[in-house]
Amino acid sequence: MDANAPSGKFEVDREVDTEIAVSILIVAFNSTDLIAACLDSIGPACRRHSHEVLLVDNGDSTTETLVRSQYPDVRIVESKGNVGFAAGNNWLASHARSDRFLLLNPDMELEPDAIDALLEGAAAHPEAAAWGGVTVDAGGSPDSGNAIAMPSLIEFVSTAMGRSIIGNSEMRGIDRDAEVEVLVGGFVMFDRSAWEQVSGFDERYFLYCEEVDLYYRLQKLGHRFWRIAEARGHHAVAHGQGLSPLRMLYRAAGTAEFVRSHWSVPKSFLARFLVWLAAFERVAAGRLLGKWRPRLSAMADGYRDVALRPHLWLHGYDRERGLLARLKGNRG
Template identity: 30%
Template sequence: MTDLSILVVSYNTRALLLDALAAVRDVGCSRPYEVIVLDNASSDGSADAVAEHFPEVRLIRSEDNHGFAKGNNIAAQEARGAWLLLLNPDTALYPGALDTILAFGEAHPKGGIYGGRTYFPDGSLNIASCWGRSTPWSLFCSAFGLTALFPRSALFHPERMGDWARDTEREVDIVVGCFLLIRKSLWDELGGFDTRFWMYGEDADLCLRARALGYRPRITPDAGLMHIIGASSSTSGAKLALLAKGRATLIRRHWSAVWRPWGRAMQWAWVANRYAASAVLSTVLPRRFGPARDKWAAVWRSRADWRNGYS
């Protein structure tokens, strides 16, 4: 047994993955820990590079791309730690992050799931370490542009949780999977990630299922890391369609039957409104808004796939 198992699932992120592992090694931890990397059949030499430069890492070479959820489940099966820390390959830990997040988890056993504070490469705050859960109101605000008009408003962008700078300890609905600590025993009790999710939404589902058991996920500002948002995935229409599919699955699984039709309608309106707006704007400023029009057009065309979520 070891105290901590750090799980990293990668797909064609060779340079970022090596930097992330170097940061883990440089930061270190005062407690026994292991690092497990599952490579999702990358074609960029990621697995060979890890084997060459980090022989201490336990490397799982997958012959298939399992996605984020199943990839972490496979890695967790090999973990020997009492705690699991999910870490994205497009991150770099700050000094003391591992010791701090472990101590925070042990000091707040009712939290169940724990996260830290994330930053962009330039050192500015990246708020996407945690979110509020989706609600009928939050989806309405998103669908009709209120979140874009009032991005720092707790009323019109409740999932952002207002103007909170992630600079205090706080209970949250969702800890994002880029830096997520959980006891192995709770992970096993929850059955890990729901593998119906390919990518996006599985961390929210895990946290909401933990909350249903009485746990209250928490964030500490004292465990920091750099996170390059989207570096491990493109910002294409395909990514937005996956986001929509994951959210539709969360609606079906965690919303009451009364509100599910509303959630599906707001998902539809979110895509339709953005497609329509970008199409109109692209006629005036084609260079600026043409790519957005094409992206949202792709999401709109795939609505039959994402509107009901994962089966």
């Protein structure tokens, strides 16, 4: 067990079944409009390997009701309420029976043979601890969701300057299998032993950056990750609310939680300042030029609270001062 792993969160209550090639874990949240397309895509995506599908509903239970009535083969795991993406996946993993966990977003629709490609990629790269797919847009081209970078001051500075240097570099060569630092969190498969070594996700993260934190902790133990080019799926980002103010607040809070957890105090402070600066610049640009460039106006609306109410997210998910505490107390 990693001494730095989150404690008391991940407990296994199922025996591993070697006959099941992969356990597919889906954490749903008010996903009734999308879950059918996701579940219907799994069969064609995994034709050559055995699998099980587990789902927990973190939302209002309507997704669970739909799945129970229309997809009897899906194993419904009792909901603990809206506990967040990290805790939801840990809960599902504790019920999974395979020695591999595939995390699948409910807004992901897989291409045929995508899971087969992922499993075969794992066989080709057995030294890795995780193997991820590629997300594509409606036209079938890789989207910007694949441009994920491990947090660094260089990345924060480049983003504040208007362009993610490291993230954009991830888009080059995306048509080939590659070893990378970060995989797409909505379509990624983990080796069970590596997952348990670090106790899965750190449940302090409610939404966003939890997968980056997991890769970071695995990487510190020497684990490696591979992106498998032929494993592809369409991702309906944030259920069509990619730039909603609340979503951007959660993203900022997740980033703040990561740097607070893993970086020195001065470095963490500088990183959070750069996150704020990038948001402020986008709000300013939107207000100055939004009349002529609607995209900038939408971006300004999305980053508004990150820029103008930094006290909401600067402390990450701290129980007393973090975003969840602020929202729960309706303070601001």
